[in-house]
Amino acid sequence: MTEVxxxxxxxxxxxTIDEIKTVAISQxxxxxxxxxxxxxxxxxxxxVQSLYHYFPSRDDLITALIADAHNALADAIEAAGQAHPDLVGVASAYRGWAVEHRARFLLIFGTPVPGxxxxxxxxxxxxxxxLGVAFTGAVFHGWSPADLAAIRPPAVDPALDDALTAAAALVLPGMPPAAFGWGLDLWGRVHGLVLLELLGHLPWLGxxxxxxxxHAALRAAADLARLRP
Known part of the structure; x- marks a missing residue:
């Protein structure tokens, strides 16, 4: 192997780029x-003229920060999926990264940066x-194509089916729309609780x-298990 x-x-x-990004996130x-x-x-x-050599504009810097945050969270999810290939392990990694990197998490999922x-x-x-591929792939780890195809939506809705099919084609080509919809549902359940916690909306939990x-992740995992043939 050639050493680089x-x-x-x-x-x-x-x-220098790392320092610029750290300061920008802080601000x-x-x-x-x-x-x-x-x-x-x-x-x-x-x-500021020297900084332009690294980031030509404010938007270029913000774009780099957002991409970095998505990729770092995806890294955490992929690592969790390899160590603990189940929804509970993936959800725990999702929350753990968000709590540890609150500012970066809120940069991609909180209030949009003005302008x-x-x-x-x-x-x-x-x-x-x-990130979507990492989360959905980890959640359905070990499921066969037949397992995924066996998932049925709760009701017939051709318009929604078309929308989920188009969305799956962008993120996970070949995934059946009902399975993709369940992936979105599970992500929403995990993400919603994390966001409520980070924004201070769960003070009564101490x-x-x-x-x-x-416990919420365990309930979601049980719901997911009931879908599998």
Whole structure:
């Protein structure tokens, strides 16, 4: 195997990019989505002209942050799916990453950054799709195509079936629409509780938010198991 050596210049550039991203996330979190390249450059200790060599615009920096967050969460889910290939393990990893990286999680799922629009079909789209693939793939780990095809929707709805078929074609080509719909349902159940917790809407649970989440994941896993032939 050929050893790949990274030059000192490339290592310094990578370290600078990481510092820029860390400062930008901190500013977005602290100031309700307000972040400027000038403010980031000042905190990093460089001129804004120098920062342009790394990120030509504020939107380029935000795009990189959003793509990074999606990919990091997908990494956590994939690792959990390999170690604990079941919904409970995947859900726990989802919540764990969100709690540990609250600012990054809310960047992709919280209030949109004012004035920012993700580039159509750009890196944020690819990263979001990868996250969907990671979650759905981990949830249905071990299911055969016949198992997935056996899932039936609760009611006949041709318009919804068409929409789910089109959505599945973008994220997981070949997945039956009813199975894809269940994947969305399970993600919503996991994600909804996490978001309520992070935004402070579950104060009455005290220090039992994690335990409540675990039991909710067990209930969702039981519902999923009943679908399998």
């Amino acid at each position: 050596r990274v030059s000192l210049r490339d290592r310094k550039r990578a370290a 977005l979190s602290a100031d309700a989505g307000q972040m400027t390249l000038r403010g980031v450059a000042r905190e990093v200790g460089m001129t 920012y629009a993700a580039p159509p079909g750009g890196p944020t789209t690819d990263a979001a799709r990868r 220090d039992q938010a994690a335990a409540n989440f675990h």
